[in-house]
Amino acid sequence: MRRLLLPRLSGRGPRGGVALTFDDGPHPEATPAVLDVLDRLGWTATFFVLGAQVRRHPGVAAEVVAAGHELALHGDEHRYLIGRGPRAAGDDLHRAYDTVAGLTGQPPLWWRPPYGVLSGPALAAARGLGVRPLLWSAWGRDWRAAATGESVVDDLYRGEVDGGMLLLHDSDITSAPGAWRSAVAALPLLAERLGAAGVEVRTVGEHVRG
Numbered sequence: 001m002r003r004l005l006l007p008r009l010s011g012r013g014p015r016g017g018v019a020l021t022f023d024d025g026p027h028p029e030a031t032p033a034v035l036d037v038l039d040r041l042g043w044t045a046t047f048f049v050l051g052a053q054v055r056r057h058p059g060v061a062a063e064v065v066a067a068g069h070e071l072a073l074h075g076d077e078h079r080y081l082i083g084r085g086p087r088a089a090g091d092d093l094h095r096a097y098d099t100v101a102g103l104t105g106q107p108p109l110w111w112r113p114p115y116g117v118l119s120g121p122a123l124a125a126a127r128g129l130g131v132r133p134l135l136w137s138a139w140g141r142d143w144r145a146a147a148t149g150e151s152v153v154d155d156l157y158r159g160e161v162d163g164g165m166l167l168l169h170d171s172d173i174t175s176a177p178g179a180w181r182s183a184v185a186a187l188p189l190l191a192e193r194l195g196a197a198g199v200e201v202r203t204v205g206e207h208v209r210g
């Protein structure tokens, strides 16, 4: 499925850079652990948050913003959009939008639907809100109980890394409990590989605007 995606949807940007993204947060344990490593590495990233999680953990979401990272939309609740009525899909995105815009005072610009599944009504709602749908070009499969820092980096490099958009998670609400620790462990290993190749880590905004 990923190979059929349009380059625009997979978030391709210029080579020499990569957008680092985290889905499903904020999470009271995982997000601070991710923020800590990002701070040590001097990286800024984009967090595709869930509106419901932001309302549950507003202080954690505020920490993400205060650390200079970008917030984007993953939805309000983590549910497939297909099979929900047109009204429900649009309402979900609107709720997430209002929650994130209310927290940051800025309109969110990007949206990645749960499971990467786009639906017509949700796309129409996104267009109405002025948020651009984006998926990914490489994922770390960090939701698995068996994932480790090494396996996450290996999985990322099975996709398109240089010039692409990397998908990790700062939450375990849809994964094996504590699986996010594999993403945290992967970041310093990823830094070695990206650094050796001269690839810079960016937010989505920095990356897709080139």
Ligand SMILES: [Zn+2]
Residues within 6 Å of the ligand: 023, 024, 074, 078, 114, 115, 174
């Ligand atoms: Zn998700």
